[in-house]
Amino acid sequence: MWFWLFKYILMGPLLALLGRPKIEGLENVPRSGPAILASNHLAVADSFYLSLAVRRRIAYLAKAEYFTGTGLKGRFLRWFYTVTGNVPIDRTDADTAQAALNTAERLLGEGRLIGIYPEGTRSPDGRLHKGKTGLGRLAVRTGASVIPVAMIGTDIVNPPGSKMWRFGKVTVRFGKAIDFARYEGLAGTPFIDRAVTDEVMYELMGLSGQEYIDIYAATVKAGGKSAGSTGETTRIPPTSAA
Template sequence: MLYRLLKWVLLGPLLKTLWPTKVTGAQNVPATGGAILASNHLAVADSFFMPLRVRRRVTFPAKSEYFTEKGVKGRLKKWFFTGIGQIPIDRSGGSAAQAALDTAIRLLREGHLLGIYPEGTRSPDGRLHKGKTGVARIALEAGVPVVPVAMIGTDKVNPIGSKMWRPRRLEIRFGEPLDFSRYEGLQGDRFVERSITDEIMYALMELSGQEYVDIYAARAKELMTAEAAGVRPAVPAQSARETDRVPETKAG
């Protein structure tokens, strides 16, 4: 009820009025059944504007911290994030990461639309970064299609660090669903999961027109921070954190 109230009566009409958005390919979102909406991630605003243009409810598993803050502010944040379709996910460790995957798979098997950001966090430089393989594992386990979604212009509305959203026309492009049923039974195969993830990222690159870089967004952030500080960053071996299968599913 709260989700519908915010989307159709309170927040939705306001966003549509202040930020007119061109939408293409909306018919590519399945009318029923589970599916993954795999989007590029330019701004916190992505999680508001994309669900607004999908007739069905979109669920974004989100960091548990959004739901556990103390006091009146914490209660309001919990109320709001719950109302816009978020569910809390603890990603603090290995078992928590598996719990996040299990929750996503369960939601999809129940017929939900699941929003996922395969890059793992917001792009720090406007480019499209290497995807984490969690999206592939989830798609294979749940047996659902993946719809690539390109958000265009949200980084100008809501630049990193900004407190106020700026007026600008936006565009959202929904690509044709990607079917990975040919890989049925191969979940857990790292080569297969990487191939699927790369196919998703290629589709996002084609839809968005972004330049693709073959490093994780989190690593790109580290390099930019080090460069700004005048520090030469170390070049560590690829870590378990970088290869983590859990993709970001809420603005990070």
């Protein structure tokens, strides 16, 4: 109940006013059955606008920090992320991360729609970064189709690092579903997990028009590569999924 109140009454109208969202390719999202929405990640607002765009309720794999806050604010955030269907991932513990993927697999087995950010964290520089292979492993293990989603303009409405929200223009662009049935039985093979993930990242690059850099976003955030570093990058024009 709370999810729908947030979507249609408490938050949705305000989000629509701020971002004037344009939705493209929504017909690529199945109305029922298991599927994975794999999105680029520019701002906290991504999850809000993606949920606003899709008619179905989305279960997100969220970082564990959202659930571990203290005090009144921490308790509120933990409640908010829980009632909106988020699944925590402890990225410092491989076993816990695997448990989260197992939970996602169970949800897909129940016919749910899962939202994943393959980069693992928000982009620190506006570029699209190397995807983590948990996405590939989940897709191959479950046989669920993957729908790439490009979020555009959310970092203008909700600038990273700022508590202020601004007026802007958000586009949520859904690509065509990708079927990885050809890899059935090969789940957990590192080469296959990487190939599946990279295929999705390539589609995201085309949908978003972002420059792609083959470095993890977390590495850039940690100072391993600066935003202006040279490296292997690719950029292609955005495409419309409408």
